[in-house]
Amino acid sequence: MLIDVRGLIHRIGERTILDLPAFQIQRGEHALLLGPSGSGKTTLINILTGLVTPTGGEVLVDGRPIARLSPAERDDLRRRTIGLVFQTLRLVSALTVRENLALAQRLALGRVDAAQIERLIGRVGLAHRANALPRQLSQGEGQRAAIARALCARPALVVADEPTSALDDANAQAMVDLLLDSAEATGATLLIATHDSRIKGRFGRTLELQPLMAAA
Ligand SMILES: Nc1ncnc2c1ncn2[C@@H]1O[C@H](COP(=O)(O)OP(=O)(O)OP(=O)(O)O)[C@@H](O)[C@H]1O
Ligand SMILES: [Mg+2]
Numbered sequence: 001m002l003i004d005v006r007g008l009i010h011r012i013g014e015r016t017i018l019d020l021p022a023f024q025i026q027r028g029e030h031a032l033l034l035g036p037s038g039s040g041k042t043t044l045i046n047i048l049t050g051l052v053t054p055t056g057g058e059v060l061v062d063g064r065p066i067a068r069l070s071p072a073e074r075d076d077l078r079r080r081t082i083g084l085v086f087q088t089l090r091l092v093s094a095l096t097v098r099e100n101l102a103l104a105q106r107l108a109l110g111r112v113d114a115a116q117i118e119r120l121i122g123r124v125g126l127a128h129r130a131n132a133l134p135r136q137l138s139q140g141e142g143q144r145a146a147i148a149r150a151l152c153a154r155p156a157l158v159v160a161d162e163p164t165s166a167l168d169d170a171n172a173q174a175m176v177d178l179l180l181d182s183a184e185a186t187g188a189t190l191l192i193a194t195h196d197s198r199i200k201g202r203f204g205r206t207l208e209l210q211p212l213m214a215a216a
Helices: 041-048 071-081 097-109 114-123 139-151 169-186
Strands: 003-012 015-025 030-034 056-061 082-085 157-161 189-193 205-208
Touching (some): 003 041, 015 041, 030 041, 041 056, 041 157, 071 082, 097 114, 097 139, 139 169, 157 169
Parallel strands (some): 030 189, 030 205, 157 189
Antiparallel strands (some): 003 015, 003 056
């Protein structure tokens, strides 16, 4: 099992943001995380990737209790095991697209695989933009660069937060193809948060979050 969530509760002030009694993702599974805006998709992703510590419950990632690791251990797990596509992209602004991928590989693997970088840049249709800085990219180009970055170190877990929101139909399908193909090729587990109805049919497994309105 790659992700094992038990009794997860996350409160901010008086408000319960997430209440997830049990949720598991098996190694190699491809799952969609659905739910309306505000239902807690990004919060759950932040918890699963150790960026936010939940107020209650247990989250095991690859068998490790992510909230109880030291900050250094958490960083290490995130760098080596998880490829993350942030909703806000978070590309390094001073580095080009190609350099962003190289940095991610260096942090995860301790080396750069230039051929893999060029292959991925080609797959996301950014060969002509590889030397561009993030601020010079369109929103959709930035999203494709962030997807390539998440995949470039062949992580065991790929987590993507609304990775197709800014993409046209052809690019949205192409990016889902890329995520699924890459996961298939490396045996990676995929978790993709979305409200993009264009891609919902492509995944076997879904977790639907309900908005929690009242303070609990
Ligand atoms: N740091 C915070 N402080 C206060 N409230 C927060 C904080 N982070 C998230 N929330 C609230 O928690 C709820 C869940 O937010 P979250 O960003 O996880 O939703 P989401 O499902 O990702 O939404 P979207 O589809 O719009 O991205 C929202 O009501 C949000 O306002
Ligand atoms: Mg979100």
